[in-house]
Amino acid sequence: MNTSRLIEFSEEELAELDEVASAAERITPALGAMEVENVRNQARAGAIAERVARRQSASVRSQEMVYRSVAAELAGVTFTTDRSMQSQINQAMEWVECYPATLAAWEAGRITRGHATAVLRCGTVLPRDARAEFDAAAAELCVGQSVGRVKDRLDHLAQELHPRTLAERHAKAREERRVSVTPLRDGMSELVATLPTLLAEGISDRLNEQAASIIDARNTPAAGDAGADADADTDSEAEPDCRTRDQIRADVFCDMLLTASPLVDPTIDGDGNGTLGMIRAKVQVVVPAMTLLGRDDDPANDATTADLVGSAPIDPATARALAGAVASWERLVVHPVSGQVLCTDSYRRTASMARFLKARDRHCRFPGCRRPAIRCELDHTFDFALGGPTDIRNLCHLCQRHHSMKQFTSWGVRQLGDGVLEWTSPTGRIYIDHPPAPLVRFMPSGDGAPPPDEGGGAPPSDPAPF
Template sequence: MTALMDATSEQVSTLDELVDLLQSVERTISSLQAARDGILSLGSRWAVEVADQAQHPDAADMTARSVAAEMATALRMSDRTIQRRMVDADWLVTRFPLVWAAQGSGRISAAHARVIVDAAEHLDAADDRDAYSTQMIALAEVESPNRLGRMARRAAERFQPRSLDERHRDAREQRGVWVTDAADGMAKLGLLGPAALVHGVFDRLTGMADAVKAANAADRDGGRSAEPDALAATVDGRTVDQVRADLALDLLLTGAPAGHDGHAGALSAIAAHISVTIPVMTMVGRDDVAAELDGCVPIDIDTARRLAGAASGWDRVLTDPVDGSVLAVDRYRPSARLRRHLRARDQRCRFPGCGRSPSESDIDHTHDAALGGATQEQNLAHLCRRHHMLKHHTPWHVERLDGGVLSWTSPAGRTYVDRPQPPNTVRFRDSIAPPF
């Protein structure tokens, strides 16, 4: 019996109309996304044109950053995100115009276009790209993006003028590691590297996890594991995935980089360093006031308390009990008091929309020190290196307002205000009651 056996003809007709409507909406969305890519591509070309006209020596880098910042602040987004989109859009529009046009007409989706472009990023000849695009657009009209991916890679390989070995040598230059914050006090660690090494890492972690699970099973059955001292303490109900993750973090935090370290073991001596904001109410037993890692990611209370107990010293951030603003920062041991105060106040880069932490940022004089700007809290703010450069080498201008507030003026004359992020603290009242 089919699932829709009891549906009336009118109900089936309604479903058919819904599918038609959904297809129409998806075509419209694809067309609008293609239009957005066209605008972003024009912005990228505009930056190059202005830089060429002025003979900028940086190949339009700072001009492109300024344009991206202009667009991003207007959209309340990160300018890094917008600049990446500008690059991707210009790549699609200029190198794969047939794919862009197909998306603009609603024939294929943005997901199809991305799969097609990604698989052929190394095709240098315009004729090869056009021939490849024509073939893949026809397939994209009848296949899903996930199925199209494998077809696209195979098709692109036939047009490749360079061997896989040559392309792999270039691709190795893109290797890297990154962190993406997740919900509930978690984060993701990403790694891009040679496939043989990455799969080897995963295989080794799997082998270790299987050994731990086998030891657990032996202990549960009353048997004796081959390595009782090393594995007996790991008896638990973790899955293989969980054991793999625990082992990877254990190895990365405690393992020695034998292939890179010198005779003195300088790299092995480097330890992980993090900053944790813990309200005093948490330390005295309150579990309903969250702690934060590096001012941006909540972490569980037990972890926060263990980190605080193991710390050699604490920064104490004194906050106003009414509005939550930072009043002062001190420490039991002498150190750079002003730097700690700025870290506690800013908690991130102070360019609108940027979330880089103070540890990844410079302390900038809002009024340039070379022009008489004072080195004091009222004239200092954290700017990541990208936005520090943007402030000094583009028409973007910043002014200091009261309460640590910064007012940014864009090259187009638009104004954006950035306020210090409220600290992770306890406020007893939302506002001061009016006097009577």
């Protein structure tokens, strides 16, 4: 750990910070109880509207007026709009009718509104008669986890409990892929592409990489600038590039679609694509071994669906296609029972230790952070400059934000073995962060016996890098 901290708290400030944190611990359950009371009250308003609407004529307009009237009544006393209140009432009725376990955990302060909202969102893919099982399991998954961390697990849980496989639903949804244009004001329009998640994430990632390359190029002095004539006419100089990252992404997006190569590439030399044009997206995908073997065509084995790290599940056919496609996609293959990483592959060859750690961590290891490992830095838990070894038991992935926090603040961390990290806050509170569990699970058939372990027994608790 870094002993030369640049940021320190005085004892008085730490004591005050501890009081603030203790107050937050006390307030959170009370706040949750009040929020759930409000949800139940809004659901009662929705029930009233339903009863009154049933007594009206079959006119859709008259029934809609009932809901608007009830929403307007609550909006008036809560200083909001009737449109917003009607949306809140619909959400409240969904929580009360389909997610009682989630509401109970929220009311007890074990989870927050953010968790409950994530459960509601992920559960929408399920038929109503399948949501009770999802609700019970989802409420427990959320306890002790940040909202960002648990979303992936909730997505996968919903996929496992769905009566139709993800492969079947993806095939149908893929038919709806399209590009649409919506006119906006002031001569602008919104271009929306509805695509398979893997392709959309890859496009976004490539735009990010290309934007970063442009920003780096404009921030690097051109060769010969130091010897340039200071008396040169500044009017002849090119306008500085002051575009934001979002503006650059939009410009590159247009250039790529209209010209097949980014015209804004500062490294282009007239003989073809420059460095920017050669950038390809890099996406981390976890693929179960049974998916690669094609064993997931049976609906009973839909739990072998692959995982797009940091985003969402992907269908087995896409995962198998990636396994044999160009190497610009990073692929991980995991054991169908234990989840132990069997092998990895990436375009750029990396040290086996780095590959193992990327497979183990999958995201930043600061509590609650889910920035993918491919966008993080490998950090020595015990500083290398102080004698810390370059060993998988002393390495983990941290994003730039949390790497800086570890380096320049009083947050401390140590490894407990098996990739488990113990973080200590400035006030002395302890937070344990475990490596993410596999989001894919094998569902055995027949007598339920797992397939034999070809590795000759159970994997070691802290395996060596391969």
